[in-house]
Amino acid sequence: MFKVGKVLVLALLVVGLCxxxxxxxxxxxxxxxxxxxxxxxxxxxxxxxxxxxxxxxxVMAEAGDLRSGGSYSDAYQALGFTHNWGEDHWLGTxxxxxxxxxxxxxxxxxxxxxxxxxxxxxxxxxxxxxxWGKDLGALSLGVMFTRSDIMEKFPxxxxxxxxxxxxxxxxxxxxxxxxxxxxxxxxxMAGGDTLGGFxxxxxxxxxxxxxWELNDNATLVPFAHYSAADFxxxxxxxxxxxxxxxxxxxxxxxxxxNTNNMLVFAGEFESYHWEPSxxxxxxEQELSATALPRFYIALESDITSWFTARxxxxxxxxxxxxxxxxxxxxxxxxxxxxxxxxxxxADDFAWFLGGGFHVGEWDVDxxxxxSMPFRxxxxxxxxxxxTPPIGRVSATYRx
Numbered sequence: 001m002f003k004v005g006k007v008l009v010l011a012l013l014v015v016g017l018c019x020x021x022x023x024x025x026x027x028x029x030x031x032x033x034x035x036x037x038x039x040x041x042x043x044x045x046x047x048x049x050x051x052x053x054x055x056x057x058x059v060m061a062e063a064g065d066l067r068s069g070g071s072y073s074d075a076y077q078a079l080g081f082t083h084n085w086g087e088d089h090w091l092g093t094x095x096x097x098x099x100x101x102x103x104x105x106x107x108x109x110x111x112x113x114x115x116x117x118x119x120x121x122x123x124x125x126x127x128x129x130x131x132w133g134k135d136l137g138a139l140s141l142g143v144m145f146t147r148s149d150i151m152e153k154f155p156x157x158x159x160x161x162x163x164x165x166x167x168x169x170x171x172x173x174x175x176x177x178x179x180x181x182x183x184x185x186x187x188x189m190a191g192g193d194t195l196g197g198f199x200x201x202x203x204x205x206x207x208x209x210x211x212w213e214l215n216d217n218a219t220l221v222p223f224a225h226y227s228a229a230d231f232x233x234x235x236x237x238x239x240x241x242x243x244x245x246x247x248x249x250x251x252x253x254x255x256x257x258n259t260n261n262m263l264v265f266a267g268e269f270e271s272y273h274w275e276p277s278x279x280x281x282x283x284e285q286e287l288s289a290t291a292l293p294r295f296y297i298a299l300e301s302d303i304t305s306w307f308t309a310r311x312x313x314x315x316x317x318x319x320x321x322x323x324x325x326x327x328x329x330x331x332x333x334x335x336x337x338x339x340x341x342x343x344x345x346a347d348d349f350a351w352f353l354g355g356g357f358h359v360g361e362w363d364v365d366x367x368x369x370x371s372m373p374f375r376x377x378x379x380x381x382x383x384x385x386x387t388p389p390i391g392r393v394s395a396t397y398r399x
Contacts, residue, residue, distance in 0.1 A: 007221050026062060027365035027394040031354025032298035033312025037209055038252035038266050040394055045082070045095065045131060048182040048209075049170030052133030057399050058082050064367065064392025075163040080129070092134035099129060099146075118255045140172040149192075162192040181210035188229075196234030200241065203229030206330030217256045223268070224249040232277035239285065241277025246270070252296070262304040264312075266292045289320045304356050313351035361399065367392040 026043040029036045042060060044051040051167070059081040080097025133142035136262070144167070151161035168183035190201040207225035214220055225248040232241030250268025257263055270291040275284075298312035320332040353372065356365045372389050 001174055026060075027064070027367045027392045028310065028352055028356060030367050030392060031310035031312060031365070032264065032300060033296045033314045033350070033352055035264050035266055035296040035298055035312065035314075037207075037225070037250065037268075038221045038254065038264060038296070040211075045142070046129070046144070047132075048172065048184050049131065049144050049168050050133065050140045050172035050182055050184070051170070052082065052095065052136040052142040052144075053089075053093045054172075056082050056084050056089070059397040060097070060394070061396075062392070064390075064394075064396045083130070089135070092132055094133075095129075095131040097129040097131075099127065138174050140174075143168045143170075144168045146162050148251045160192075160194045162194055163190065165189050165191070178213040179211065181208065183208040190231055194233070195236060197234065199234045200230040200232040200243070203227065203231070219254045220251065221254060222249075222251045223267075230277050236278070237280065239276040239278060239280045239283040242274065243277040244272065244274040246272045250294075257372075262300045264296060264298040264300075266296040268296075269293055283382040285322075285324055287320070287322045290316060291316050291318050293317060293360070297345065308356035308358070310356065311352065314349070316348045318348055362395060362397050364393065364395045366390050366394075 002082040026041060029039070029041050029043055029243055032039065033247070036043070040051075042055050043057065045055055045312070050223075060078070062078045078097055080095060080099075082093055083090035085094050127147055129144060129146040131142065131144040133140060146163070146166045147163070149161065149163035151159065151255035153159045166186055166188040168184060168186040170182060172180060172182050174180045184205075184207055186205040188203045190198050192198070205225070205227040207223070207227075209221055209223040212220045212222075228245040230241070230243045232243075248268055248270040250266055252266030255263040255265075268291070270289075272289040273286070274288075275286040279285075294314065294316040296312065296314050299310070301309045303309050321329060322332075323329045351370055353368045353370050354366055355368065356363060358364075367390065369389050369391060
């Protein structure tokens with residue numbers, strides 16, 4: 001058996017080949033198959049920081065399944081708001097959010113990629129995020145800071161603590177009436193004294209996208225992403241920690257079929273490589289994964305003035321190569337084989353169903369269980385398994 005750690009499994013599932021399962025910061029994006037790199041959404045403020053001035057005077061609330069193998073006991077929850085600062089907004093837009101577990105973003109590790117040790121099942125949970133942005137005309141600037149920490153002190157005086165901090169900067173550039181783009185950079189640092197603290201404790205992310213309106217009905221959106229990380233605890237001499245890099249590029253065509261329907265079709269390539277951050281002699285391991293390609297198809301349709309229907313699907317064609325300390329190599333061509341190999345749940349195809357309800361200044365979005373249409377009779381009495389009919393709910397209020 002290859003010694004692929006829990007952190008790697010989570011990282012691969014969330015950021016790599018099964019990224020669509022966790023790419024949603026809001027229910028709307030998740031229902032559209034997690035194609036967050038190619039559409040505009042309120043949740044962009046957590047990833048494309050320069051968009052914050054475009055989403056001022058807003059309250060946002062979210063709760064639901066992480067959709068990354070986690071249970072509802074460790075589900076994502078958030079509540080926060082944005083507001084303008086100063087007369088005529090001359091001091092910009094600011095926002096503050098209280099969070100549980102993560103700012104979910106499948107392209108970057110804003111959840112905590114840290115060993116949990118004796119600190120509970122989830123490690124430190126993201127406690128808050130603070131953001132500020134300023135509209136500078138053709139350019140909009142945004143910054144965001146998040147902080148997570150956890151500590152336990154025992155009767156014998158022993159103490160365990162871990163922390164995780166991220167800092168992000170982003171810019172939106174309005175080139176002209178038919179083109180604009182986003183660029184964002186995020187740095188993340190781990191801290192704490194558990195097991196001697198960290199020898200390596202950094203990760204970073206750089207990504208950009210560009211919206212180019214080809215005509216009144218079609219928009220081309222190219223996208224590129226690169227991230228790398230190196231985490232290792234000091235007092236573990238054997239092969240340990242996680243060191244990875246992830247490169248992705250893709251493009252989408254977004255079609256306004258008519259005034260009430262948007263169709264998104266995207267394809268992307270991804271290359272992912274992992275190895276232990278600290279390597280003991282004779283215990284070399286590595287894992288490489290390639291998605292060539294991954295496809296997204298999603299449809300958003302305004303059925304009535306108060307209800308919007310959403311459906312999305314994603315398909316990943318993957319090749320995974322793993323090598324253990326004996327130099328033995330195993331190659332997988334789909335995620336189901338990877339799942340049986342490491343006893344985690346994954347799939348290379350997924351589809352999503354959701355809806356949005358619009359009442360006054362409120363927008364309430366939900367992600368439905370895809371099998372819900374076949375089990376409508378169980379809505380009131382409960383499902384026979386652990387999957388609820390609604391997996392996530394998000395709400396925004398503009399004032």
